[in-house]
Amino acid sequence: MLRENITDLMSFVVVARVGSFTHAAAQIGVSQSALSHAIRGLESRLGVRLLTRTTRSVAPTSEGERVLSRIAPLLSQIEEELQGVIDMRDQLAGSFRITTSDHAADTLIWPRLAPLLQQYPDLKVELVNDYGLTDIVAEKFDAGVRLGEHLSDGMIAVRIGPDMRFLPVASPEYLDRHGIPDHPQALTEYSCINLRLPTHGGVYAWEFEKYGRELKVRVDGQLTFNNIYPVIRAALDGYGLAYVPEDLVEEPIKQGRLRAVLEDWCPPSAGYFLYYPHRRQDSRAFRVLVDALQYDPGQ
Template sequence: MPRENLNDLSAFIAVAREGSFTRAAARLGVSQPALSHTIRQLEARLGLRLLTRTTRSLAPTEAGQRLLRTVGPRLEEIDAELAALSELREKPAGTIRIAATENAAETILWPALQRLLPDYPDIRVEIVIDYGLTDIAAEGYDAGVRPGGNVSKGMIAVPIGPDMRMAVVGAPAYFARHAAPRTPQDLTAHACINLRLPTHGGLYVWEFEKGRRELRVRVEGQLVFNTAALILTATLAGFGLAYLPEKQVEQHLADGRLVQVLADWCAPFPGYHIYYPSGRQHSPAFALLIRALRYRGPSRLPQAS
């Protein structure tokens, strides 16, 4: 098969998985019109419509689904084998795609990359901020980052950070107008700032634990965001209470810009783990990154070998 056909197939796989020409073009580093032209050429050569397009959605046709299901894994195998050839190079090389939350990216991934990448100029890392329970294998990621208790079965999970705690916080200006909650149930009478999860469009439920008691509280308020950064901004401005990783707000707590409540209901839990499919062959660049990220302090979960 001519190499341009493989390129066209790779372009189709990207569009089908992203569900968007715009996102796929950004991922591939090409313009959206050029990508649309590539897909039209591929459909013309095959004599089949591969994508159903409307003004609001894009989805594979039956032929497109079959192509995605059969050709997609083979192209991934080709890419993995080509990446493995970097073992013959003096230094590891290649691209690594990781799905992670903002907090994990800022507090764990970025500090490690700052130390690692200057010595390995041929390694490229793409971090995609993601709060959903993304299927990393289906979406073309090399790895994902989640708290240890949320890692899917069948994945290799490597600890990359210490145990974590969540914190319920609010600005002094907010508590000047409202009495502090004494129990998680009291939160139903407070203005709380919600996080919208991409998975099924649901709101993140605040989880609490004290002794043997476990509570899940669905809170309400004027504001809903899909990024923790905006939640923190609104909380600092006094618009309500937030439920955020304690590490993310510790400096604001120390400076008095935020006040923590319900600390006795926020128990520690296994910290961030980087996870990836056990059966996939990974490049030396990926193995190098895993070694750089591995947390060797105490953890509630056993480390992967």
């Protein structure tokens, strides 16, 4: 009975304010006869007449005025509260944790994330730099970023970057002193700058491919780092060969500060993907975040 009364009371408020069943019916979106029937039903349940009807106008009775003065503000308050819930939804609030590499964070995530955070100030994102293959469910991350070849099974994966390739590079001075390797296996005779991956429990093996033949070469040298940027700096300073993403060394190569070797052994492979459990797509804020990070080949 409460639901029926609320619906009919809302109709009564509209009729009393506009003073016409015809105009009120058009405003509410029902037929005039249905509206008249609803008001009669409300009056019958309350046991009082709420409206005085004439051939020219409709006006509230004294009882109707009392209902209008007390009930209409309450109905307006309910509408305002419901609108507040909708507005809060539209503000797009939420907190998300993403594990990623510094390379992906700097070149792909941050350029797209920065304008999104300005647009939605109640959106919070924590980026955790991690070269390990973190279990995002066990470690309570909302999403992770990995190269396509390292994606976890059973996850939704969204491409956030183009295909990419890694290149061995060194300073011209180092190559002038030690010569240029003519085969990936020859790298074992050179001083190389290693990258340690925590999940693998050791240094990263450099990967090569040519004519369908794949090679993994474990190299050695004076220096090992756990993220990519010091590796590049060490190569620029002449400490040996480094195996790094091509996009990070394009400028030094153009400037002649680094030289790439064995390029014919370095085909491109799948780039970075954002991956996350199926349950995460239930959040509108998270879907907006994913859409912002998704790779658009046309851009």
